[in-house]
Amino acid sequence: MRYTTLAIRLLSVAVFAAVLSGIHALHSVRAEDAIPDYGPDWRVCRNLSLDPTTRLEACNRLLEEGKLPPKYLSWTYNNRGTAWQDMEHLKEAFRDFEKAIEIDPTNGPPYYNRGWLEHRAGADAKAIGDIETAIQLKPNDASLRCQLGEILEGMDRLDDAAANYEAGLNITPNDICLRGKHAAVLDRLEHFNEAIADYAKMIELDPSFTGGWVGRAQDYIVLGAYGAAIRDASAALQLQPDDIGALSVRAEALFDDKQYDKSRADCDRVLAAQSDDVSCGDYELRGLLLHGHFQEAAGKASELAGVHNILYFHVASAVAEYGLGSYEQAVRDFKLAVDADPDDPYRVLLAYLADRHLGHDDKARLTELAARNDIWPTPLLRFAVGRLSKAEVLAAADVPDAELRNERLAEANFYLGELAALDGHADTAAEFYKASAAIAEIRLSPRRHLAPYKDHNDFEISLARAALRGSGL
Numbered sequence: 190m191r192y193t194t195l196a197i198r199l200l201s202v203a204v205f206a207a208v209l210s211g212i213h214a215l216h217s218v219r220a221e222d223a224i225p226d227y228g229p230d231w232r233v234c235r236n237l238s239l240d241p242t243t244r245l246e247a248c249n250r251l252l253e254e255g256k257l258p259p260k261y262l263s264w265t266y267n268n269r270g271t272a273w274q275d276m277e278h279l280k281e282a283f284r285d286f287e288k289a290i291e292i293d294p295t296n297g298p299p300y301y302n303r304g305w306l307e308h309r310a311g312a313d314a315k316a317i318g319d320i321e322t323a324i325q326l327k328p329n330d331a332s333l334r335c336q337l338g339e340i341l342e343g344m345d346r347l348d349d350a351a352a353n354y355e356a357g358l359n360i361t362p363n364d365i366c367l368r369g370k371h372a373a374v375l376d377r378l379e380h381f382n383e384a385i386a387d388y389a390k391m392i393e394l395d396p397s398f399t400g401g402w403v404g405r406a407q408d409y410i411v412l413g414a415y416g417a418a419i420r421d422a423s424a425a426l427q428l429q430p431d432d433i434g435a436l437s438v439r440a441e442a443l444f445d446d447k448q449y450d451k452s453r454a455d456c457d458r459v460l461a462a463q464s465d466d467v468s469c470g471d472y473e474l475r476g477l478l479l480h481g482h483f484q485e486a487a488g489k490a491s492e493l494a495g496v497h498n499i500l501y502f503h504v505a506s507a508v509a510e511y512g513l514g515s516y517e518q519a520v521r522d523f524k525l526a527v528d529a530d531p532d533d534p535y536r537v538l539l540a541y542l543a544d545r546h547l548g549h550d551d552k553a554r555l556t557e558l559a560a561r562n563d564i565w566p567t568p569l570l571r572f573a574v575g576r577l578s579k580a581e582v583l584a585a586a587d588v589p590d591a592e593l594r595n596e597r598l599a600e601a602n603f604y605l606g607e608l609a610a611l612d613g614h615a616d617t618a619a620e621f622y623k624a625s626a627a628i629a630e631i632r633l634s635p636r637r638h639l640a641p642y643k644d645h646n647d648f649e650i651s652l653a654r655a656a657l658r659g660s661g662l
Contacts, residue, residue: 227257234268241275248272263293270302279306297326301333308340316340331357331364338370342377350374365394372404381408399425399432406438410445418442433463440472449476467497474505478651481658483512500529504536508648511539512655516546527554534558534566538573538604545611565597569604579605596646599628603649606656618656625653 226232233239233247248269251257257265270285283306289299304319320337327333334357341350354371361367372387385408391401406421422439425432436459443452453476456469470493477486490506493499507522523540530536537554544551552574559570568585571577577585582605586597606621628650 224261227251227261231261231265234265237271241272245269245272245276259292260296263289263296263299266292267296267299267302270299274302274306279309282306295326297323297330297333300326301336305336313340313344329360331361331367335366335370338374342374347374347378351378363394365391365398368394369400369404376404376408381411384408385412397428399428399435402428403432403435403438406435406442410438410442413445415442415446419446431458431462433459433466437466437468440469444472444476449480452476465496467493467499470497470502474502475647478505478509478512479647479654481512481651481655483509483655487513500526504539505648507539507543508652511543512652514546516543519543520547532558534570538566538569541573542604542607542611566600569601572605573608595628599625599646599653600649601625602628603653606653610656622653622656625650626657 273282388405409418425435487509602625610618
């Protein structure tokens with residue numbers, strides 16, 4: 190998968206809140222059902238707004254009296270089970286749900302409730318069977334489909350989860366929980382245009398629901414429609430001006446649209462409320478690098494590394510030091526990164542280059558990694574140790590996928606230029622730097638940069654531009 194969508198996480202929170210109301214309705218007798226009134230204890234036993242101890246005591250008295258007909262006796266066992274469950278007495282809750290099913294096998298809620306306890310215990314096959322039975326008994330209850338889909342997603346059965354949501358939407362097409370869950374699983378399946386259609390329907394159903402705006406904005410980012418993403422995230426912020434998720438998504442869209450100052454302003458608001466936000470720190474840091482503000486970038490990277498202790502930020506700090514010409518510090522930081530992951534070819538190559546600037550030429554680690562495989566960026570290592578030509582490196586970067594090709598060419602041209610410069614070929618180096626700097630920054634999700642071996646192109650483009658500035662070209 191090419192990105193990790195914040196929209197899925199944000200939407201799952203919003204949808205979960207919506208689903209909770211459905212769970213409560215399933216737990217107990219529905220208030221709107223036309224049912225007889227068996228007195229105060231009956232009303233208390235099924236009132237989920239009361240504390241579970243009070244409900245439990247009322248249900249106990251009803252059961253001790255033994256005057257309820259089977260249908261309502263089953264309901265009472267189910268309702269007592271929910272009280273036990275709320276008190277985390279799960280064995281007692283499970284026994285009550287089983288008793289409710291034994292008394293009335295056509296009563297849907299205890300199947301759902303037992304299924305959810307089975308899910309909590311890790312018995313997902315049994316859980317799915319129970320919830321599917323509840324769905325058969327209550328096919329119009331969308332919340333059941335929402336919860337079944339959540340279990341299927343947790344098992345990475347994404348196609349099954351999508352089919353489940355679609356079956357529910359065929360019955361209740363305007364259910365916002367099902368619509369949102371369906372959109373989120375389509376995001377995970379990378380069916381972004383279809384997910385956008387779901388988010389559009391959510392917005393139509395409830396324009397005040399920020400999850401729809403934020404979800405669609407994130408998908409617009411993935412598809413490169415940054416203006417549309419900015420508009421949707423801004424619409425969410427008009428509804429909830431301090432919504433951290435909407436601010437973070439808009440910051441990402443603005444960053445991808447190269448509106449770095451505006452992106453940073455949104456990130457400042459995010460970080461003021463949520464100082465440990467990784468993504469916004471990443472946008473700010475790489476914006477500084479791309480602008481050539483290496484001193485400020487080094488400070489930001491060190492700050493982020495101290496907060497998060499993510500090696501990516503240590504590498505970014507070393508890149509900033511490299512851009513500043515602080516090669517001794519860059520070598521120390523790159524070598525720390527290499528020690529943490531000695532198989533990361535980028536770290537090994539950057540550590541080697543920084544060390545070359547100090548007059549050393551130890552190719553041992555490069556040679557070892559270069560012999561292992563042909564995957565990118567191994568061709569760069571093979572060139573550095575004399576096993577490939579420049580033409581062969583550029584040919585390895587020339588892949589059919591246009592985005593991937595640009596990423597690799599940005600990297601290849603920088604490293605070829607840097608190695609040429611270190612060998613004293615300034616004119617040749619300048620041509621490679623120009624080729625790297627001419628490639629627009631790759632605007633895939635910045636979150637990809639937190640994964641190993643991916644998306645170094647912003648680093649290389651920043652350093653290529655710095656090299657050109659330093660040479661006066």
